[in-house]
Every structure is written in C-alpha cells, then in structure tokens.
Amino acid sequence: MEIITTTSALESACKLLSKAPYITVDTEFMRDSTFWPKLCLIQVAGPRSEYIIDPLADGIDLSIFYALMTNQSVIKVFHAARQDIEIFHKEANAIPDPLFDSQVAAMVCGFGESVGYETLVRKLTNGKVDKSSRFSDWSRRPLSEKQLNYAIADVTHLRKIYETLARELAGTDRVAWVSEEMAILQNPETYEQRPENAWKRLKMRVKGKKAVGVLIEVAAWRERQAQERDMPRNRIMKDDALYELANQQPRDLTALENLRAVPRGFSNSRSAASLIDAIKAGLNIDEQDLPQIEESKPLPPGIGPLVELLKVLLKMRAEDHNVAPKLIATVSDLEQIAADDDADVAALHGWRYDIFGKDALALKRGELAISAKGRRLILTRTNF
Numbered sequence: 001m002e003i004i005t006t007t008s009a010l011e012s013a014c015k016l017l018s019k020a021p022y023i024t025v026d027t028e029f030m031r032d033s034t035f036w037p038k039l040c041l042i043q044v045a046g047p048r049s050e051y052i053i054d055p056l057a058d059g060i061d062l063s064i065f066y067a068l069m070t071n072q073s074v075i076k077v078f079h080a081a082r083q084d085i086e087i088f089h090k091e092a093n094a095i096p097d098p099l100f101d102s103q104v105a106a107m108v109c110g111f112g113e114s115v116g117y118e119t120l121v122r123k124l125t126n127g128k129v130d131k132s133s134r135f136s137d138w139s140r141r142p143l144s145e146k147q148l149n150y151a152i153a154d155v156t157h158l159r160k161i162y163e164t165l166a167r168e169l170a171g172t173d174r175v176a177w178v179s180e181e182m183a184i185l186q187n188p189e190t191y192e193q194r195p196e197n198a199w200k201r202l203k204m205r206v207k208g209k210k211a212v213g214v215l216i217e218v219a220a221w222r223e224r225q226a227q228e229r230d231m232p233r234n235r236i237m238k239d240d241a242l243y244e245l246a247n248q249q250p251r252d253l254t255a256l257e258n259l260r261a262v263p264r265g266f267s268n269s270r271s272a273a274s275l276i277d278a279i280k281a282g283l284n285i286d287e288q289d290l291p292q293i294e295e296s297k298p299l300p301p302g303i304g305p306l307v308e309l310l311k312v313l314l315k316m317r318a319e320d321h322n323v324a325p326k327l328i329a330t331v332s333d334l335e336q337i338a339a340d341d342d343a344d345v346a347a348l349h350g351w352r353y354d355i356f357g358k359d360a361l362a363l364k365r366g367e368l369a370i371s372a373k374g375r376r377l378i379l380t381r382t383n384f
Contacts, residue, residue: 001050001152005057013051014064020046022075024158027084028138035226037087040138045155066094077162079103079117081185089191104181105165108174110322121157124164129153177351198223204293206246212290214282215246221278303338310334310360316377317356328356
C-alpha cells in the first residue's frame with residue numbers, strides 16, 4: 001500500500017493503473033454538517049497494486065486521477081457506487097466509464113437485495129472486514145494505521161469480488177442486465193441537484209394550487225441556501241416548516257415570525273426577506289404553469305389478493321433465475337400491474353418482462369396457475 005500526497009506520486013500511480021484491465025475504487029468522505037460531501041480519501045487498487053490518495057494533501061492536483069476515471073481501456077469497479085460518483089461528478093464533472101458496480105452485479109447473481117460489502121467479502125473471499133474504523137473522522141490528519149488498513153480493505157477484497165462476479169456473468173445475457181443498471185448510474189441527471197426540482201423530494205402535504213406553487217418556490221429557496229452556505233437542508237429549515245409556509249403563505253416578516261414551525265427569531269435573519277420573496281413568487285405562479293401532480297390513487301377494491309399472488313410469482317421467478325426480487329420489481333410495480341395491464345413500470349419491459357412481466361400478465365388473465373407439489377410451488381399453464 002502506497003500513500004499518495006503529491007501530484008508527482010499520483011501521476012506515477014495513475015500511469016501504472018492506466019495499463020490495468022480494471023481498477024477497484026472507493027472513497028471516504030464527510031457530510032454530517034455540510035450539503036456537499038467533503039472528499040477525504042480515495043482508495044484505488046489494480047490487480048497487483050494498491051494506493052491511498054490523500055485529496056486533502058497540500059497542493060495535490062487530482063486531475064490525472066479524474067482522467068483515469070474516464071479512461072475507456074480500464075474498467076472502474078465500485079461497490080454501491082452512487083455516492084462515490086456523486087462526489088466525482090461534483091468535483092470534476094467526471095463519471096467513471098466503463099463502470100462495474102459489484103452490488104448490482106451481486107443482485108443479478110442472486111446474492112440478495114442491496115447486498116453489503118462485508119457479506120460479499122465473507123462469501124466470495126472468505127475474508128473479514130474490520131468495521132471498527134467505519135465511523136472515523138476521515139478529515140483529521142494524521143490517519144492511524146488502523147484507519148488506513150480499514151480504508152484499503154475496501155478495494156483489495158473488491159478485486160476478487162469483481163473477478164468472481166465477472167466470471168459468473170461472462171457469456172450470459174445478464175451482462176446486459178448489469179449494463180442497464182450502470183447506464184442509470186452513469187447518467188449525469190442522476191446527480192444533478194437543481195433547486196427548481198427540490199420540491200420533488202417532499203411529500204405534497206399542502207392544500208390547494210396556491211400552496212403547491214409556494215411549496216415549489218420555498219423548496220427551491222431552501223436548496224439554494226443549503227448549496228450556497230454548504231449546510232444540510234434541515235439546518236436551513238425543516239420540511240415541516242416548508243409545509244406550513246406553503247399552507248399559511250405569510251406575506252411579511254411579522255406573519256412569518258408567528259408561524260410555529262419557523263425557528264424563533266428567523267424573521268430577523270438576513271435570509272428572511274428572500275424567503276418572503278420566494279413565497280410571493282410561488283403565489284404568482286399561474287396555475288396552468290404548475291406541474292401536474294398525480295395524487296396516489298387507492299387500489300381498486302378487491303385487488304389486494306392479486307397483489308399478494310404477484311408477490312409469490314415474483315419470488316418464484318427470482319429464485320428460478322437466481323436474482324434479487326427487488327431488481328425485477330417493487331411492490332409498487334406489482335400494485336400497478338395488478339391494476340393495469342399497460343402499467344408503465346420497468347417490470348413490463350426488457351429482460352424483466354421476459355423473466356417475470358409476461359408471466360404476471362398471464363397470471364392475471366387466468367392463463368397461469370400457481371399450485372403446490374410437496375414442498376414446492378409450481379407454475380401450470382391453464383386451458384381456459
């Protein structure tokens with residue numbers, strides 16, 4: 001293990017790693033008191049080398065590392081890559097490509113839903129991860145030997161995990177299944193944090209069109225404040241306060257101060273005036289320009305047993321194909337399929353349709369039956 005604290009050492013390491021068929025990558029970061037994650041450590045390993053890069057080292061330039069992330073000749077292997085990619089996208093607009101996420105691949109290979117790294121280490125390498133340094137303050141220097149050993153283990157075990165999963169996937173149509181999920185992780189839209197879309201994170205606990213407009217604007221106001229001040233959203237203002245603002249619609253600082261959910265004294269802050277402006281902007285949105293918000297519709301009467309039957313079918317098909325049920329369909333998908341043969345859900349498209357969706361529709365039509373034979377459930381095609 002080499003610890004890299006200079007640009008020249010990083011250039012040498014990346015030059016060597018660029019010749020590898022794959023590299024394993026992980027990060028350590030902090031975001032307890034910030035909006036944006038603070039990158040504190042980068043761990044990288046090739047088949048026969050491993051490095052810890054210190055992004056907090058004075059004067060280090062990470063450009064060569066981010067160039068490696070987009071080097072088409074080297075597969076970048078992560079476990080549960082979303083948060084790592086979010087950091088790289090924010091810091092350098094760099095999204096790893098080509099990409100392999102071992103958590104997704106493990107789900108495709110039947111290791112369960114959202115399988116953890118420690119589980120894969122145990123099952124595929126017979127190794128063990130020391131968890132005692134998991135909640136370290138990675139921004140403090142110097143790091144202890146125990147912390148460094150914990151950090152590098154996140155990429156050294158990952159080498160064998162990747163090689164095992166890649167072998168299992170090779171020559172099967174499931175490579176395309178993994179690629180479909182990687183496309184989502186590699187889409188820049190996955191990581192965009194646009195203030196105008198911040199309302200989509202919230203539940204619509206508001207009454208009336210005007211309230212919807214205000215909620216959109218105050219959510220955008222909070223998002224901008226959080227990003228500009230680099231603070232967690234709830235430290236700017238809690239969700240409950242946004243709902244109250246949307247429903248009560250205070251037009252001045254006095255009315256703002258009287259709201260229960262708004263922190264006492266907030267009306268005297270530098271941000272209060274801009275919040276009032278946001279409320280007024282929300283009230284001025286033409287109703288025709290408001291987004292169409294579909295209210296959740298209750299399931300049709302009597303559909304509950306069909307949903308339960310689809311759950312059984314999903315479990316059967318997932319076991320038949322040795323893939324995690326969650327990767328095929330969610331409970332929401334099943335509810336929508338039960339209510340509508342043309343539901344716009346992933347389970348009725350692509351490979352998911354082939355291994356589950358078409359059978360789900362056949363079950364609805366009475367063309368497929370589930371019965372028991374001893375301890376096993378079996379699917380039977382019906383004649384009616």
